[in-house]
Amino acid sequence: MTIAFHVSNALYLISYAVKDILWLRVVAVVANVMTFVAIWAGGGASVASFAWQTVFFVINVARLVQLIVERRPVRLSPELQRLADGAFRHLRPRELLRLVAAGEIRDHEAGERVIATGDRLDTLALVLAGTARVELAGAPAPVQLAHGAFLGELAYLTGKPPAADVVAATALRVVRWPHATLRAYLEANPDTRTAVQAVLAADLATKLRR
Amino acid sequence: MLAVGQPVPAALADAEVLDTGGARHRVATRWADGDVVLVFVRHFACAGCAEHVAALRPRLGELAAIGVGVTIVGSGNPDQLAAFVDREQLARPEVACFTDPTLAAYRASELARSKWGTIGPRALGQLALARLAGFKNGAVEGDHDQQGGTLYVTRAGVLAYYHRAKSLGDRAPLVDVVDCALATRAAEAVGA
Numbered sequence: 027m028t029i030a031f032h033v034s035n036a037l038y039l040i041s042y043a044v045k046d047i048l049w050l051r052v053v054a055v056v057a058n059v060m061t062f063v064a065i066w067a068g069g070g071a072s073v074a075s076f077a078w079q080t081v082f083f084v085i086n087v088a089r090l091v092q093l094i095v096e097r098r099p100v101r102l103s104p105e106l107q108r109l110a111d112g113a114f115r116h117l118r119p120r121e122l123l124r125l126v127a128a129g130e131i132r133d134h135e136a137g138e139r140v141i142a143t144g145d146r147l148d149t150l151a152l153v154l155a156g157t158a159r160v161e162l163a164g165a166p167a168p169v170q171l172a173h174g175a176f177l178g179e180l181a182y183l184t185g186k187p188p189a190a191d192v193v194a195a196t197a198l199r200v201v202r203w204p205h206a207t208l209r210a211y212l213e214a215n216p217d218t219r220t221a222v223q224a225v226l227a228a229d230l231a232t233k234l235r236r
Numbered sequence: 237m238l239a240v241g242q243p244v245p246a247a248l249a250d251a252e253v254l255d256t257g258g259a260r261h262r263v264a265t266r267w268a269d270g271d272v273v274l275v276f277v278r279h280f281a282c283a284g285c286a287e288h289v290a291a292l293r294p295r296l297g298e299l300a301a302i303g304v305g306v307t308i309v310g311s312g313n314p315d316q317l318a319a320f321v322d323r324e325q326l327a328r329p330e331v332a333c334f335t336d337p338t339l340a341a342y343r344a345s346e347l348a349r350s351k352w353g354t355i356g357p358r359a360l361g362q363l364a365l366a367r368l369a370g371f372k373n374g375a376v377e378g379d380h381d382q383q384g385g386t387l388y389v390t391r392a393g394v395l396a397y398y399h400r401a402k403s404l405g406d407r408a409p410l411v412d413v414v415d416c417a418l419a420t421r422a423a424e425a426v427g428a
Binding site (some may be wrong): 179184189216218219223227233235 | 299411412421
């Protein structure tokens, strides 16, 4: 009992000295196991002591699994990799994946109307592939929107119906989020909210310059 | 408290603040050419205010890109303001800094005044966190008891956002300020 008890405490000591949180958890889990051994070898400790050690063990193992999962490399599709390298470069790849997963992927054929002037619009879309054309009455030439551009962002920001048609100029793939879903997601994920704000600001700055 | 959606009170628009050279400027000139985020800091050596400025600094370019200026107003003397601008690296086009030694602009903004907000348990906890984050509290350079605040004023002189700090570490969430800027500027883009 004494040896196992000292080994487990020495391991706890080492875990407190380790800087990396993953290794801290690994050593703490091993220390937990040694504590169980010490309890067993000593002929059994109090129920309270065993219960607390079990709680520590479960929490450490759960956090360890979470850390391992989060540290695994993220593989992005070529479309998302372009986003990660461009407009969403301030977002970690896993956060970008989660953001996209919160929406739905939609494919539009060339010539299909994606947004109609004056219609109620309750989704915000982001171009993943292809090109969209903004057709604004009275504008000298249609504006082309490609990969990484938002569609319907003015309606998202202002709550007003869109003032222009958006048509798929080529086969178009977008990810789109219902406004309420996106707002709730961004409220819960401040880093992603900051990154999305930066992209919206860049888009808006371009529109204000036109 | 000021009401969002209403014109800024004349007392605030007409209040005069000083630049680093001691020259007077009407506060209303700040939104004459475009929307402005008006940030009141407690005093120039306040750790909570330094923390606020540090959080604001990375978003200045983003706000400037959509035509929104940032003006920071403290309450020390012009020399203390100059030292603050230098220390906080605020000599840049996206931001303007002034001081309000008479507290006229601060009073017209109806911001809080509280000893409890400065030395109460919440404030001391916030101060401790600011110190841990590397922000030092220096000798008072301005008004000790005033609390900060953030106002978003459109170029039409209408208040679009208002945050009235209750203690030295209380500040407007920047994501909310940027959301307000995006919505206001987008409304202008669509002609609403």
